[in-house]
Amino acid sequence: MADLLIELFSEEIPAGMQAKASEDLTRMMGDAFKAAGLSFDNAQAFATPQRLVLSVSGLPISTPDVREERRGPRTDAPEKAIEGFLRGVKVARHECEEREEAKGTFLYAVIEKKGRATSEVIAEALEATIRNFPWPKSQRWGSFSHKWVRPLRNILCVFDGEVVEGQLIDVQVAPYKGAGALPKLDKFQNFRFNNVTFGHRFMAPESFDVSDFSDYKQKLFDHKVILDPARRATLIHDTAQTLASAAGLELVKDQGLINEVAGLVEWPVPMMGSFDPAFLSVPEEVLILTMRKDQKYFVTRDPSTGKLANKFIFTANIEPTDGGRVVTAGNERVLTARLSDAKFFWDQDLKHKLEDNLPALEDIVFHIELGRVSDRVARMRSLAQHLAQFIPGCDAAEADRAAMLAKADLVSGMVFEFPEVQGVMGRYYAKAQGESDAVADAVRDHYAPAGPNDECPSTPVSVAVALAEKIDTLVGFFAIDKRPTGSKDPYALRRAALGIIRLITENGIRLGLAETLLNAAKPLKPYLGLQVSVEEGGDRDEAILNHVTTTIEEHLLPFFADRLKVQQRDLGVRHDLIDAVFAKGDDDLVRVLARVSALSAFLDTDDGANLLAGYKRAANILRIEEKKDGRTFDNAVDGAVLVDAEEKALAEALTSAVAGAETALEGEDFEAAMAALSKLRAPIDAFFDKVTVNADDAALRANRLALLSAIRSAVNTVADFSLIEG
Known part of the structure; x- marks a missing residue:
């Protein structure tokens, strides 16, 4: 076993690319070794501003010998079939063995490959790695055709104490014909592998030889370079x-x-x-x-x-x-x-107030189809005032004031020079001109939360303005059909939706999402002319309203449901439970999550699991019989047709459970609603054990199927159980 040392010495590698480059160098060389049948004990990569280094220990001196047998056609097969096999394995007919088998005599080609020197594999792998290295950005320099992140100056490659025979073979491109000469290549421009490297470019720039990684690391340190x-x-x-x-x-x-x-x-x-x-x-x-x-x-x-x-x-x-x-x-x-x-x-x-910046917002285009930043501010003001009524302790006038000033710092000198402090500077300017803490904090916080780990605003005015900003963004871009597609989300709409969900759920804000989104879309009417076509004589306002309503119902609300599932999945909540609750048409996110929590706890109990099983059994029978008969059985259960004690008990239990669940749901006591439904478990189990649903008597069968339909309806009062997995 032997060790390998590689150093790719270049001009300065950007700091942000070094860690990924180390990983890529390890991966690419490791894959090449595995493809050649070479195993190794350990590989570790290092990076400094001027060098990428790979140390591999425990490599064998050569690749293993390989003996491979390939079964061909029978000896009496057509000649063309035999010739095709021989071409494929690249052997002559007389080099093949003939072996008797149950189905005849077959040709076998025995291919033996002698192992190669590992140094040959290293040389080929290293050249391929350099040529195909996945730098985010790379450059060509001088007259050389290959690329590197910065001009490559030297390639050190030592295996088992000896220099690997190899080089980066380059085809020179035609020299530039314009004025001036090409830069002269200096002494570092050596692309034949060697055992030479260089120390610190200022304090110890001289070259020195190395024999292995330990020697290399110590000599680098002696030449003022810390490798790790x-x-x-x-x-x-x-x-x-x-x-x-x-x-x-x-x-x-x-x-x-x-x-x-x-x-x-x-x-x-x-x-x-x-x-x-x-x-x-x-x-x-x-x-x-x-x-x-x-x-x-x-x-x-x-x-x-x-x-x-x-x-x-x-x-x-x-x-x-x-x-x-x-x-x-x-x-x-x-x-x-x-x-x-x-x-x-x-x-x-500080020489002027934030209000003085507002006229300048009229000169900034927010989006070509959604108006200017000043238009966006007007929409945010209207929406913040509307949202204030749903946020306990939120003063509508302060919400309006904060929304008006929220974007004013964008045209300040400080934010123009340092865009990263937008919002933050707005708070400082607001405080300097005497605004209340609520208004100033809302100006700063209206961009938050910017990510899943960002702190979510909690003060009422800040919540109102932050919600207004994000809702306007989502509704606007969805209305002009700029929805996220696949991995592309140029307007960060997924982040905006997650921000809205967090603002609503973490602050316990009770509002109907669909109505709120529709209210936010009303000021967009002047901008939707390109999206909505109106027939001659048609009502443009009505057409725009239909377009917006359809967009919200078919695209935006499902988008929120998907984002809610993503967010709750990270918290350990099952996505199918969210689907089951959303299917009931409830768009109050606080209530939705309360239902989901109660439903999840219920299904974790024996009563919940058995009720789900009974529901699915009833739903499956209904689906089959309704398809067979070409009708539904949603009619009321006829008490006079009930015969068996078990079906009578089930009908009575259904009436009681539905009444209890509906009463509990009206009071948003979802645990009580689940408790009411749990009383159906025993009657449903007894019904399926003792009663034949598909009775010979048509009236009896229809009434029992209606009883199954009542089970389905009763259980679905809290969620659509058909969407629950399991």
């Missing part, structure tokens, strides 16, 4: 934490940024810098965004106040000889320039 990204990330975190603690501050946790920075440096050296405390007057979300997104700096807080401190931590890729004085000063200058821009926008935006 996890180790670099740990070093960055621990050093940053130490620097912050030494300054009496706490490091703001940001594992994503730590991992990103670990992909930007090969020899991380965290240092601390500072900025003018005057910048702390800018909202901290902007400060954090500026330092994190643009500069990749870590933020610190003063633990005594909980506010941001004017200290930041950056990560250098060198060990400065002056203790970091010059590097720190350079980073401070860059950050000062960025924070100066942010403070300028903040100060300028």
